[in-house]
Amino acid sequence: xxxxTLRITRSGGRKTTxxxxxxxxxxxLDALTEVREKQDSTLGYRHSCRMGICGSCGMTIEGLPRLAxxxxxxxxxxxxxxxxxxxxxxxxxxxxxxxxPFFDHHRSVxxxxxxxxxxxxxxxxxxxxxxxxxxxxxLQFDYCIMCGLCYAxxxxxxxxxxxxxxxxxxxxxxxxxxxRDEGWEKRIDLLDTSHGVWRCHMAGACSFVCPKDVDPAKxxxxxxxxxxxxxxxxxxxxxxxxxVPRPATAVAKEGVKAPPFDFGGARN
Amino acid sequence: xxxxxxxxxxLLSSLNPLGYNVERWSYALHxxxxxxxxxxxxxxxFETFQLGGGAGAWANxxxxxxSLGPLEMVGLWIVAGSAFYHGGNGIRxxxxxxxxxxxxxxxxxxxxxxxxxLGRNQKVAVWTITLVVLALWVWAGAxxxxxxxxx
Numbered sequence: 001x002x003x004x005t006l007r008i009t010r011s012g013g014r015k016t017t018x019x020x021x022x023x024x025x026x027x028x029l030d031a032l033t034e035v036r037e038k039q040d041s042t043l044g045y046r047h048s049c050r051m052g053i054c055g056s057c058g059m060t061i062e063g064l065p066r067l068a069x070x071x072x073x074x075x076x077x078x079x080x081x082x083x084x085x086x087x088x089x090x091x092x093x094x095x096x097x098x099x100x101p102f103f104d105h106h107r108s109v110x111x112x113x114x115x116x117x118x119x120x121x122x123x124x125x126x127x128x129x130x131x132x133x134x135x136x137x138x139l140q141f142d143y144c145i146m147c148g149l150c151y152a153x154x155x156x157x158x159x160x161x162x163x164x165x166x167x168x169x170x171x172x173x174x175x176x177x178x179x180r181d182e183g184w185e186k187r188i189d190l191l192d193t194s195h196g197v198w199r200c201h202m203a204g205a206c207s208f209v210c211p212k213d214v215d216p217a218k219x220x221x222x223x224x225x226x227x228x229x230x231x232x233x234x235x236x237x238x239x240x241x242x243x244v245p246r247p248a249t250a251v252a253k254e255g256v257k258a259p260p261f262d263f264g265g266a267r268n
Numbered sequence: 269x270x271x272x273x274x275x276x277x278x279l280l281s282s283l284n285p286l287g288y289n290v291e292r293w294s295y296a297l298h299x300x301x302x303x304x305x306x307x308x309x310x311x312x313x314f315e316t317f318q319l320g321g322g323a324g325a326w327a328n329x330x331x332x333x334x335s336l337g338p339l340e341m342v343g344l345w346i347v348a349g350s351a352f353y354h355g356g357n358g359i360r361x362x363x364x365x366x367x368x369x370x371x372x373x374x375x376x377x378x379x380x381x382x383x384x385x386l387g388r389n390q391k392v393a394v395w396t397i398t399l400v401v402l403a404l405w406v407w408a409g410a411x412x413x414x415x416x417x418x419x
Binding site for chain 1: 275276277278279281282283285286287288289291292294295296298299361364365366367368371372374375376377381382383384385386390
C-alpha cells in the first residue's frame with residue numbers, strides 16, 4: 001500500500017476525497033493533519049494530545065466511532081477510509097461535533113463526591129482513606145476520558161436525546177460505588193427515570209468502542225442493580241436501612257491503614 | 269439540555285449492527301423480533317375480533333388467511349422464530365440487567381483491552397441462545413410442514 005484515500009463527510013453532508021502517502025505507523029489523525037497542512041486548510045477536525053488521553057479526536061472511522069489518534073491506518077485493512085463526524089451529536093464544522101449536550105448529561109448525574117458535612121469537605125484536616133478492595137469497585141470507571149465514543153455508538157442515544165447515555169450513567173455509578181460518597185441516594189433517584197438506566201437495552205456497543213476499557217455497559221447494569229435494590233427497599237418500607245457509606249474521617253479514626261494501591265503490575 | 273433530535277442517527281442506525289459486537293447484533297434482532305411480535309399480536313386481535321361478526325365473518329377471515337397458501341405457514345414460522353428469539357434473548361437480558369450475570373466484576377484495565385461485559389461468559393450466553401433458538405425454529409418448521417402434509 002503506497003497511498004490511501006480519505007473519504008471525508010464534511011459540513012452539509014458533502015463528501016470530499018484526499019489522497020495521502022502511506023507510511024508505517026500512520027494514524028488517521030496523522031493523515032488528517034497532512035491533508036490540512038498540504039491539501040485543504042479549511043478541513044475542520046478537533047484534536048489535542050495525539051496520544052489517546054484527551055478524547056478530542058473522536059470521529060466515525062469506517063463506520064465505527066474511534067479516536068483518530070489511536071487508529072492505525074494499517075489496522076483498517078482498506079485503502080479507502082471513510083471518515084464521518086461522531087453520530088448523535090450536532091456537527092459544528094466538518095468532523096467537529098458539539099459535545100456540550102453530552103457534557104450536560106455528564107453534569108446532570110452529579111459526577112463528584114458529595115459529603116453531607118460541608119465543613120469537613122471544604123476544610124478537611126485529614127485525607128479521605130479508601131481501601132484497595134473498595135477502590136477496585138470503581139477505579140475502572142474512573143478512567144473515562146469523556147471522548148463521547150460510547151454515546152455515538154449507543155443505539156438508544158440514537159433515538160432518545162434525553163437518555164443519560166452510557167458515559168453519564170457509568171460516571172454516576174463510579175460515585176455511587178465510592179465509599180467516600182454520601183450522595184448515592186440522590187444519584188440513584190436521578191438514574192431511576194424512563195431516560196435513565198431503564199432505557200439501556202444492553203447492546204454493549206459502548207463497551208465495544210470504548211478506547212480505555214471503561215466498560216460503560218457493565219457500569220450501567222451495576223447502576224441498574226443499585227436502582228432495583230433501592231426500589232425493593234422502598235417497597236418494603238425499609239428505605240434508609242442500607243448502611244450509609246462510611247465517612248472517611250471515621251475510617252481514619254479507626255486507625256485502619258490502607259495498603260498502598262496495587263495496580264496489578266499494569267502501571268508503575 | 270438540548271432536546272433536539274435532528275442530529276440523532278435514528279431508528280435505522282439503531283437497528284444497524286454492521287461492524288459491531290455480537291451483542292449489538294443481538295440487540296438489533298431483539299428489536300426486530302419485538303416489532304414482528306407486536307405486528308402479529310395486532311393481527312391476531314383483529315382476527316379474533318371477527319368472531320363478533322358471527323360464524324360467517326369468521327369463516328370469511330379463515331378463508332382469506334388460507335387463501336395465502338404456503339405464505340400463511342411461512343408467516344407463522346417467522347412468528348414462531350421471533351417468539352423463540354425474543355423470549356430466549358429476553359431471559360439473557362433479565363440475567364444481565366437485574367442480576368448482573370455474564371457482566372463480570374469491575375477490573376483494572378490492562379492493554380490490550382477486553383471488556384468483561386462482552387467477554388467469554390456473555391458470548392457463550394448469546395451463542396447458546398442462538399443455537400437453541402435455531403434448533404427450535406427448525407423444529408417449528410418441521411411441525412408446520414407436517415401440518416401441511418408435506419412431510
